[in-house]
Amino acid sequence: MLIQLAIIGLLFAVFPLALVLISKEQNKFRKLIAVTLFLTFDLIIFGAFTRLTDSGLGCPDWPGCYGEANPFQAHSEIKAAETLLPTGPVTVAKAWIEMIHRYLAMSVGVLIILQMGIAWWKRKSMRHSPWLPTILFVLVGIQGAFGKWTVTMKLQPIIVTIHLMLALTILGMLVWAWQREATQLVLKLPPLLPRLLPFAFVILVLQIALGGWVSTNYAALACHDYPLCNGEVVPQLDFEHAYTLWRELGRTGSGDFLPFSALITIHWVHRSFAWVVFALLASVAWLSRQQAETKQLGNAIFAVLLMQFMTGVATIYFSWPLAIAVLHNAGAALLVLILSVLNYRVRSSAVPVS
Incomplete structure (x- = not known):
């Protein structure tokens, strides 16, 4: 075999x-x-x-x-x-x-x-x-x-x-x-961008991990509306069971069935943290557009952020259709790809503007 x-x-x-x-x-x-x-x-x-x-x-x-x-x-x-x-x-x-x-x-x-x-x-x-x-x-x-x-x-x-x-x-x-x-490029960038990019990348990775936790726990439909979660701004949350990492699928750490409030927590944290990620990456995109060599990357970040918002909301309102859910995952991978390119170019060849 x-x-x-x-x-x-x-x-x-x-x-x-x-x-x-x-x-x-x-x-x-x-x-x-x-x-x-x-x-x-x-x-x-x-x-x-x-x-x-x-x-x-x-x-x-x-x-x-x-x-x-x-x-x-x-x-x-x-x-x-x-x-x-x-x-x-x-x-x-x-x-x-x-x-x-x-x-x-x-x-x-x-x-x-x-x-x-x-x-x-x-x-x-x-x-x-x-x-x-x-x-x-x-x-x-x-x-x-x-x-x-x-x-x-x-x-x-x-x-x-x-x-x-x-x-x-x-x-x-x-x-x-x-x-x-x-071929290496010499870029003149706003001084904030080289400092902001690594932090933005870490925050993006954290958000993707939270999204992966939603997917692997089958919590995508735990909240059936948006921007509210089951009619509430802050629903009943259960962080203890939601983020017990070492456990079987659908079970608590002690082996009992995972309460639905834990699934709601997993979903709510991911969608709430998304606003932090959106604001930070939008700032990175705006700063990237200030330089001709990175303008296309900035535009790409804006476009993918918009796609992520639309597919995330559509996943909820259309009850997790397969094509949209896959597209949402693709958007996350695409953001990693774009930010990796931008990080490399800024770290290896950037000359900050004084």
């Missing part, structure tokens, strides 16, 4: 590798990073789709599906499970969604291993240290372990949330690796 899975991972990596080889770009290594970055972004979105369709346990073992490399070979076991419980967690469709997610993850792993190999092989002639691709390789290994635990620990919320945050960490580091291969 492991050999078959390795072959499938290699096959999934063939097309992006072909794009690198046929590219007219002179710096093939930078092109490889760019293709890996694009595929990682897609993987994060497909991971959100996997989670939102309840397909995380579509194959109840790891790394294969009922000990097989693909759902075709495990079809009889999957159908037997689906017959017993037609709505899941194991169905033919969910098994394929879960395994395609794993195949895409393996292909990203192959591309990152290739980056690390090239970086060490050509370390004397390359502009940068090979340690960043090496750290990425280590992170991919840790991410694979959390992917396994997501399944074996039955979607335990803290494990799934860390799995998401590691994926975004890898995305941000790939952005950093991609940007450092580009």
Whole structure:
């Protein structure tokens, strides 16, 4: 099975590798990073789709599906499970969604291993240290372990949330690796921007973690209206149970059923903190628009913030439609990508205006 899975991972990596080889770009290594970055972004979105369709346990073992490399070979076991419980967690469709997610993850792993190999092989002639691709390789290994635990620990919320945050960490580091291969620009920026950007990035990451906690606890519909929450400005809150991190899905730390007030708390905190994030990132966007080289990034931040607000509210009023929920997740990943680009450019080449 492991050999078959390795072959499938290699096959999934063939097309992006072909794009690198046929590219007219002179710096093939930078092109490889760019293709890996694009595929990682897609993987994060497909991971959100996997989670939102309840397909995380579509194959109840790891790394294969009922000990097989693909759902075709495990079809009889999957159908037997689906017959017993037609709505899941194991169905033919969910098994394929879960395994395609794993195949895409393996292909990203192959591309990152290739980056690390090239970086060490050509370390004397390359502009940068090979340690960043090496750290990425280590992170991919840790991410694979959390992917396994997501399944074996039955979607335990803290494990799934860390799995998401590691994926975004890898995305941000790939952005950093991609940007450092580009020609450096000298920017004249408002003095506040270099100081504000790192803080804004940390706040964004915290908000995404809160959003991941909403998703992994299935608390997206705990408040059925907006801007009020179930008709109240501040509903009854239960922080003790809401933020007990080490517990089973739907359970308290002591093993009892999670009270609904805890789900309301998880939802309310995420939507309330969103206003802090919105104000801070809007300030970053406004400051970025003051310089021609970063104006497009500032405009992009404004656009994605607007999309995040609209999709967040629409998720509530339209009862969590799949397409809008996936788009909301995509917006979070896109903000990480844009702010990673902006952080790199400001930190590596900015000259503050005195």
